[in-house]
Amino acid sequence: MEVRFGIEGRPLPVEQGENLLRAAHRAGVFVEAPCGGAGVCGRCRVKVVRGETEPPPRPDGFVRACRTSIASDLIVECSATAAGDRSGLEDRPRQQALAAEDLESVRERWGLQPSVKSCLLSLEPPTIRTNEADLSRLRRAIACECCRAAVEIDLDTLKELPQALRSGGWEVEVVVHRPIAPGSDAPEPSPRILRVSPGPRSAPLFAVAVDIGTTTVHAVLLDIETGRPLAQRGEYNDQRRFGEDVISRIDYACRGEGLAELQRAVVGTVNRIVDDLLAQTGIDRSRVLYLLAAGNTTMAHLALGLDPKYLRLDPYVPAARFFPPVAAEDLGIRLGRGAVCEFLPAVSSYVGGDIVSGVLAVGMEEDPRTTLYIDIGTNGEVVIGNREFLVTASCSAGPAFEGAGLRCGMRAAAGAVEAVRIRPQDGEPMALTVGLERARGICGSGAISLLSELVLSGILEQNGTFSHKDWNGRVREGAGGWEFAVVRSGQSATGEAIVLTEADIDNLMRAKGAIYAGCGALLGELGLAWRDIERVLVAGAFGSSLDLESAIAIGLLPDIDRDRFRFVGNGSLLGARLAAASMSAFAGAIRIAERMTNVELIANHTFQEEYTAAQFFPHTREDLFPVVWSRIRGRAGGEVRT
């Protein structure tokens, strides 16, 4: 299904039911929508020339774009197309997600061999001539039919063994956990019996793969034997009430019972998610015996109850990178009896298991192509590498990209401005909000989108200060200095104008500069240049809503061939799913963590130079951003023509 804006417009591929205002925005077609698409102002009227919509057009062909869904191939005319604006004709490549088949090939490489395995055993009952101990009999059967290495058993499980064997008539289900060696040179640890129950078993085993983020926790419930995901669920991390970012969490953990409170908070979140996943699927908790978590190093420390104090003190030393398996019960996580939890390994204090997990998910460590993997949040973690090498760094971006630290910043919740177009002729913004509601603030991706439009339209100078024109009063002096009102006070949900201030812009410049410079420093370490990067993989929830062109326009991402970019989504969760279903994938994660060279930017001279050079939109070196500069120059020309 496709939509054309103007008869000569390029066809834009769309989904059945897609919102027409969003489609216009995506096509780069400016439609006035001062209320943010909330259905209030009626300014987004467009004319349907051909095709069907829901609701259908009025007799004269007009619809309010913000309230209209696409129901067939459409041709639409709007004031922009009528006025001969050619922006709808521009070739704006769609942001491409990493192809499902790429992920599938990674999955196939690892195969299915979960580290927690259920074995149904039918034992010969003992006789006076074959009266070996229950445990010996069980071990022998396990060695024959389940896993070759001798299994270990803890006392509590052994205590249940005699009754389990006999009440099941010598048919039992044994669940075995085969932990991965904490390092590729370490010997394989012995498998361990998690549970013995009278057979036959009632259902397959399930696992939960969890991405424990600072802000949100996402989990997938898997059939451990097929690797098939059955349900997914995300929740805000309850730790947020103790601080938004990892630093404030670490501070809190160092006070009184803080660590225990934080540990309980995240466990509470995980338990709530698990409860929901079980309710969604009707699966019995007793069959969920494995939880594999990926999280940044602070999240892993807090979830395990490890003191995070030294993560934030120079020289930034984690308690552990490779975390021992822990009984779910010992952590307070409510799964089946005997369930075990594992964490993917970290690289350093600020490059955690979430990044290792993402690198695993995209198969970077076995790919010949030199890839930049980038996860943008409060910290921007970047990895450059291929099957020969992997280097990583964490760039302290500050909370600007999360919407925090901006005057009107907010999370990407309903009413957050998330995407902006500015009509170059008059600086009029077309601001879409999450949920198409009246605007309440600006989220991170909205700020980047707005910033890039401000730069491209010449409203903002390259050094981050506003040009002198007032653009119909949208550029104005506010309480805290100059600002741009993207939504006027009369159109917002709050009654206040939604603005981006020079201070906000300064924050964003420092944040994008830190990330770009971090990549630059890694390239410097490797003796590589940007042109050597064959793929850029953008991960993270923020990455998914990020507009690629905007991110390049402000100098957050490099101005290289757009075909090289792919959006990964929640790479951490993807990798956790892989490792939950395949112990060789888990072992792969261990190797990745071992192989990855961590560069501490704080001690890196190249980084300081790169950072200074990046304090500009898009960058002080024009040659690094040829496309952006040609657009800036083109728009500037257009503006002159107005």
Add this chain to the structure above:
Amino acid sequence: MEVRFGIEGRPLPVEQGENLLRAAHRAGVFVEAPCGGAGVCGRCRVKVVRGETEPPPRPDGFVRACRTSIASDLIVECSATAAGDRSGLEDRPRQQALAAEDLESVRERWGLQPSVKSCLLSLEPPTIRTNEADLSRLRRAIACECCRAAVEIDLDTLKELPQALRSGGWEVEVVVHRPIAPGSDAPEPSPRILRVSPGPRSAPLFAVAVDIGTTTVHAVLLDIETGRPLAQRGEYNDQRRFGEDVISRIDYACRGEGLAELQRAVVGTVNRIVDDLLAQTGIDRSRVLYLLAAGNTTMAHLALGLDPKYLRLDPYVPAARFFPPVAAEDLGIRLGRGAVCEFLPAVSSYVGGDIVSGVLAVGMEEDPRTTLYIDIGTNGEVVIGNREFLVTASCSAGPAFEGAGLRCGMRAAAGAVEAVRIRPQDGEPMALTVGLERARGICGSGAISLLSELVLSGILEQNGTFSHKDWNGRVREGAGGWEFAVVRSGQSATGEAIVLTEADIDNLMRAKGAIYAGCGALLGELGLAWRDIERVLVAGAFGSSLDLESAIAIGLLPDIDRDRFRFVGNGSLLGARLAAASMSAFAGAIRIAERMTNVELIANHTFQEEYTAAQFFPHTREDLFPVVWSRIRGRAGGEVRT
């Protein structure tokens, strides 16, 4: 120092201070002592012909033997020697303990390499360029300086790591436990960090080796690095209040909270012993990080809280033979923080870790000599083997040898008749009691001693019934049938005669028959005869007080060359000491348990025949007991002469 009874008597080697009545008894010289040596009757007067005693002899040279200690070489005359009794001239070889040098050679074979090891590590403090995780840094240092394999760590220990490293200025003591594989074909389990403490350490590490017996618990405190024993302590097992023998304990464990009560009881006993050992030596509890226990299979199950129910139900299956290491804390045993407890492996439900431990202690599994190892208690466990093979069986002897189940039976406590001589001329007994007090009853070794004298003197027929003579009224018909009064009512502490009844004798005949037949069945399995047994090692507390000749005379032990017999004492404790100080000795115990073939006598036809043949004193086959029969015939002749 030596004593001769009669000028022509054989010199008897004695210790300075040895009791003169005991020495006479040991020499086989009959001295009247109807009060049991309690210093009451004055009938044990003997004349010191030469030498010194304490107190010194009266002017006429007489002393009361029961109240007299030997102070120099002595020549003593008594009525027996005066009357020309030649018993003092008989060659009665001393019971020989297994030589200290034999035990030493076993110890040297294993060497010193305790499975719990303290390493003092001096780590390089981290810098921004070397900021690997605390655990990685520690593991690297451990791998260099402590043990090669990668160590595991549990979450609780990891939680303490960052603070321990920093408060010790990067000098730490790490205590590592290297568990033994539960089977020689199992891969070596990873070593595990038990504790990390800021260094330098205050003292060496200590271990406790424990023999958990059904009746008594004995323990030795060791310096783990030198293997040197520092203190030893024994206590009655508090479980006794729930039943005397393993069967009654198992029954109790199967009722309500019985298992938990029994577990707490034995742990309480161990804790009391440990408290005492620490008080004796002034050693700090925090330095005791290892406890190695040997016990019969029931004791091991109860101490670990494993359900013992199936030990006593056909087909007699233990929950486990190889027990996992357990944190001392989890068992309730109070040692240093992080301490671990292990149990030596068992062979079957009725051949336990105590026997494996004893076999280890005597080095049987590497000795070319075919050896019978025998531990006599409620169950008589027997092992026959050499470095080529090891077979074992448990013979259900019943409680007779423990003094229980006899009319006047008692434990070997003060007042228990423990050794008897009968004057063949008139059947007059010389009965020595424990503590040389007035008699209160008969203990196991006393019963065997008395029984053997009754048989040799012809008072008892070979089939276990009394001959018709009344022997001055000592053989008489009591309430429960015929009996022999070894102490008359007027001389006992209780005012009642101390007797051995025909029913008692029947019990003893069944008990000794079971053990002898068990050995016979094992020989039959192996196609060996008694003459092939090159050594007989008698273990157990009971074994130490057992009179060898008496045991042979009643047919409990075989009538073979006396030089082949050695008394081992508490073999279980000896082996536990070895295994606590040497992980290769522990591994040796595992191999022994694996190699040992368990023969269930209940299903063995040879045993039934052997048992029937052994229901006789000493045995129905005269050719098996040539020396005993020649003594029976000799005494019988002597009696005719009277």
